[in-house]
Amino acid sequence: MNRNRILEIILGAALVAATTAKHYGWINRAIxxxxxxxxxxxxxxxxxxxxxxxxxxxxxxxxx
Incomplete structure (x- = not known):
């Protein structure tokens, strides 16, 4: 993930759905x-x- 996306996730402190995390490249797959x-x-x-x-x-x- 790029720096801006990481800052959004950390500073936003929101839960991220598995499908969104996969789209962001944060996880490889949602099982x-x-x-x-x-x-x-x-x-x-x-x-x-x-x-x-x-x-x-x-x-x-x-x-x-």
Whole structure:
């Protein structure tokens, strides 16, 4: 998100709907509560299959 959008959210102190947060780029996706556990389990299993080197390389590329 850009600086202006971040200031609007922080200073406005309003609740932000998941669909709005997704539109702003604040979140990747909005998942219904009933599906969150299954989604996280699949994602965690996938990530756990990566070698330590792959995870470290990914983190170093994305660190700003």
């Amino acid at each position: 219904p509560e009933a599906q969150i556990d299954a989604y996280v389990e699949v994602l965690a299993k996938q990530i756990s299959t990566f070698s330590k080197g792959v995870i470290e390389a990914t983190k170093s590329v994305l660190t700003v």
